[in-house]
Amino acid sequence: SVSASGMTANAYRVDKRAAERARWEEASKETIKKTTKPCPRCNVPIEKNGGCMHMKCPQPQCKLEWCWNCGCEWNRACMGDHWFDV
Numbered sequence: 326s327v328s329a330s331g332m333t334a335n336a337y338r339v340d341k342r343a344a345e346r347a348r349w350e351e352a353s354k355e356t357i358k359k360t361t362k363p364c365p366r367c368n369v370p371i372e373k374n375g376g377c378m379h380m381k382c383p384q385p386q387c388k389l390e391w392c393w394n395c396g397c398e399w400n401r402a403c404m405g406d407h408w409f410d411v
């Protein structure tokens with residue numbers, strides 16, 4: 326009947342929207358995984374800022390300056406070798 330097919334179409338549309346949202350959430354989770362790393366000292370997730378390897382923890386009680394590449398405190402070798410990742 327007409328009403329039954331109408332309901333089916335509506336249900337399908339809702340499913341499709343939910344599936345799209347789930348896919349989008351998955352994709353943004355993947356992006357976060359790729360662009361954030363935990364601070365080596367306090368483990369707060371920190372987002373990478375462009376191509377610079379020099380990271381600074383935003384936590385007021387930490388403020389560690391650290392290397393995205395090495396995952397440790399920022400040092401002279403980091404400054405010379407990979408300050409910028411091209």
Ligand SMILES: [Zn+2]
Pocket residue numbers: 364365366367368369382383384387388389
């Ligand atoms: Zn920190």
Ligand SMILES: [Zn+2]
Pocket residue numbers: 392393394395396402403407
């Ligand atoms: Zn380094």
